Amino acid sequence: MRRAALVLAVASLLLVAAPAFASGAAVDATGPELVSSDGALDGSTVRFTGEVISEPLAGGDGHVWVNVLADGTAIGVWTPRDLAEGVEVFGRYSHTGDVVRVTGVLNETCEAHGGDLDVHAQHIEIIKRGERREHPADWWKLGAGLAGLLAAYAGWRRMRRLEEGSLSDRDDPRLRQ
Amino acid sequence: MELRFHSPYRGWVTGLLTELGVFFGFLIAMALLALVASWIA
Amino acid sequence: MWVGVRKRELGAIAHYTGLLVASLALVMVVPLVTALLSAEWDPALDYACGIGVAAAFGFLLAQGAPRGAHINRRDALIVTALSWLAGSLVAAVPLALSGHYGSFLDAFFDAISGLTTSGLTLVQDLDHLASAHNMWRHLLHLVGGQGIVVAALSVALGLRGGGAMSLYIAEGRDERIMPNVMNTARFIWFVTAVYVLAGTLVLSVVNMVAGMEIGRSVLHGFWATVACYDTGGFGPTSMNALYYHSPVFEIVTMTLMLAGTLNFNLHADLWRGDRTEIFKNLEARALAINIAILSVAVGLGLAVAGAYATPAEVLRKGLYHLISANSGTGHQTVYASQWATGFGGLAFAAIILAMAFGGMASSTAGGIKALRLGLIVKGVVLRIRESIAPGSAVIRSTYHHLVDVPLTADVLANALMLFTLYTVTYISGAMIGAAYGYPAGDALFESVSATANVGLSTGITAPGMPAGLKIVYILQMWAGRLEFIALFALVASVFAAARRRRAGA
Numbered sequence: 001m002r003r004a005a006l007v008l009a010v011a012s013l014l015l016v017a018a019p020a021f022a023s024g025a026a027v028d029a030t031g032p033e034l035v036s037s038d039g040a041l042d043g044s045t046v047r048f049t050g051e052v053i054s055e056p057l058a059g060g061d062g063h064v065w066v067n068v069l070a071d072g073t074a075i076g077v078w079t080p081r082d083l084a085e086g087v088e089v090f091g092r093y094s095h096t097g098d099v100v101r102v103t104g105v106l107n108e109t110c111e112a113h114g115g116d117l118d119v120h121a122q123h124i125e126i127i128k129r130g131e132r133r134e135h136p137a138d139w140w141k142l143g144a145g146l147a148g149l150l151a152a153y154a155g156w157r158r159m160r161r162l163e164e165g166s167l168s169d170r171d172d173p174r175l176r177q
Numbered sequence: 178m179e180l181r182f183h184s185p186y187r188g189w190v191t192g193l194l195t196e197l198g199v200f201f202g203f204l205i206a207m208a209l210l211a212l213v214a215s216w217i218a
Numbered sequence: 219m220w221v222g223v224r225k226r227e228l229g230a231i232a233h234y235t236g237l238l239v240a241s242l243a244l245v246m247v248v249p250l251v252t253a254l255l256s257a258e259w260d261p262a263l264d265y266a267c268g269i270g271v272a273a274a275f276g277f278l279l280a281q282g283a284p285r286g287a288h289i290n291r292r293d294a295l296i297v298t299a300l301s302w303l304a305g306s307l308v309a310a311v312p313l314a315l316s317g318h319y320g321s322f323l324d325a326f327f328d329a330i331s332g333l334t335t336s337g338l339t340l341v342q343d344l345d346h347l348a349s350a351h352n353m354w355r356h357l358l359h360l361v362g363g364q365g366i367v368v369a370a371l372s373v374a375l376g377l378r379g380g381g382a383m384s385l386y387i388a389e390g391r392d393e394r395i396m397p398n399v400m401n402t403a404r405f406i407w408f409v410t411a412v413y414v415l416a417g418t419l420v421l422s423v424v425n426m427v428a429g430m431e432i433g434r435s436v437l438h439g440f441w442a443t444v445a446c447y448d449t450g451g452f453g454p455t456s457m458n459a460l461y462y463h464s465p466v467f468e469i470v471t472m473t474l475m476l477a478g479t480l481n482f483n484l485h486a487d488l489w490r491g492d493r494t495e496i497f498k499n500l501e502a503r504a505l506a507i508n509i510a511i512l513s514v515a516v517g518l519g520l521a522v523a524g525a526y527a528t529p530a531e532v533l534r535k536g537l538y539h540l541i542s543a544n545s546g547t548g549h550q551t552v553y554a555s556q557w558a559t560g561f562g563g564l565a566f567a568a569i570i571l572a573m574a575f576g577g578m579a580s581s582t583a584g585g586i587k588a589l590r591l592g593l594i595v596k597g598v599v600l601r602i603r604e605s606i607a608p609g610s611a612v613i614r615s616t617y618h619h620l621v622d623v624p625l626t627a628d629v630l631a632n633a634l635m636l637f638t639l640y641t642v643t644y645i646s647g648a649m650i651g652a653a654y655g656y657p658a659g660d661a662l663f664e665s666v667s668a669t670a671n672v673g674l675s676t677g678i679t680a681p682g683m684p685a686g687l688k689i690v691y692i693l694q695m696w697a698g699r700l701e702f703i704a705l706f707a708l709v710a711s712v713f714a715a716a717r718r719r720r721a722g723a
Contacts, residue, residue: 035553036553036555038555039559053455054455054461055430055431055434056429057428057462057463058427058429059463065463067455067461069345069456073456073553074456074461076457076461076463091345092345093256093261093346093348093349094258096346108525108560109525109531109560111530111531113463114530114531114534114535115525115528115530115531115534115535115560116463116534116551117552118463135259135260135261136260137259137260137263138260138315141266141267141315142263142266144270144271145266145267147270148267148271148272148273148275149274151273151274151277152243152270152274152276152277155274155277155280155281156277159277159284159285162284163285184490185486185487185490186405186408188490188491189489192489192490192491193413195488195493196477196480197473199496200473200476200477203476204469204472204473204476206510207509207510207537207541208537210514211513211514211516211517211536211537212517212532212533213514214513214515215517215518215520215521215527215529215536216521217518218521218522
């Protein structure tokens, strides 16, 4: 009975503690903090949230690159291909990308990747699925453009008329080339 | 001097390849210089 | 009687400026088509509006004089100086309408940065910018890099008249490659077309292999090619060249940067089959020696600073940024904050010097230019030889630039004057930046980057920077691209006109 209680206690302790172990070492940071920590975060496990803005790009060695826009600063994330499989939508004009929470090791000057600042991902969690971006069309712009073209046409016509009218001016030496 | 009045259009393939050769050679030379310098330091 | 002549001159200036501006309306058709093909409806309207504004503004100015009106050399300088401003004003319209700029000033900043092939940018949320707007930003590099005048000549907007050569010279491209201007313009576009097609092809394949779908591969390939070959520096994403994480991409773009910094005369010579010119040419030698010395400095500096000390890092951070700086491109694979922390003093200084010196004349590169540096070094050697020679000896020196040319006091004075003008502008801009509270090193870096039309940034150039500093950088990019003289001609004419008016009143 006592042994069972002990096992239960240890098990529950582990259960409670497990998430803490998994994420306790990770430092939460914003994108700008990641690129300007000046060595403070270099080599440590960091966690940040941002929007995916690239399709998975070849990273070699069964890995891909996923660029994540975090608080206005985009970070290159080098991740095993399977971790990035859940990412479906990347951000561009037509779409807002998936919002992901990335946990991984920050390398300010990554020796494996020619000195790039990158994060080697250990875990990628999808927070929010990306969606289409709406871009309502402002039709007044077309009106302004057409008005401008009309004005330009009128100007061009006037120039042609001036040219024909000034044919008699050709004697003027200043007009000659 | 005569060369300057030849048409540059006909020889564009060889011209392009020559240039690419020069550029790659130059880049390799500069890479070696930088590497030697960093190795000495 | 001089009143009438003055008026007529003013009319001719307005006429040619107007035609150059109106030609931008034609170029805007490309982003319009891009928008329609990409189903980007609102950006398409931005360009519909932009085309109307450019055409109307252009033809309004063109009313000043009849077609083919005569234009003298000084007026051609003024037209050129004004065209870059008026062109940027019009080019900024669709950008401002995109909603990605904090103000019209910011859009204007990007337009002039694009046209002068600088690459500094104030765009916001670049990662969600429409393909049409990216197309336009990169086309500005292409149009400005080949020269607005050359671009306008190519669409032959009534510029066949006597003014064409004066306009071409005024743009800081003083050498005739072909017997006449139209042929020269055509050859410049031919070289450009070959390089842009080849670069786009190679980079499209690189992007596709990396996993981009075909449409995006080609667009990104084209943009990167144009930005590198025209030594511009814009990129379609906020990460610039770091987005691709690819050494192959970096090697291809470095090659394109070198191609972009080659004097068009050298292209012409090589394509005519003369392979020796590139090794004999003073400018090619000066540029090679310049980059070689700075490569050593960057290698030493990075090794001492320690952050980028492995061979791969020395090449991909050191050499890449050196070529990017010296060619005046400005593609960047480090974050702005890392210049100060990662590069250390020596490598940082070497990058600033590379930007300040710049590439070759008659190319799309900016800065003081290698030809002038070579001439100045030759001049120093000549002076030393003179000083140690017996008094009766006559010491002469020649240099090889396409042909053997005697080194005259005139040539040397011109090179030294431009060297001085650039240096004074670099330092003045740095002092203004420092006065706004930025660290002196960063301010110097950014000032040189703007004046030499490079585009590398330590982070000062940002939407939130003071408006006054934005205007200073705009003036620096403009002055640097025109090599000052056209700008001075404009300012002097305005002063002269004001004085005459006061005298007349």
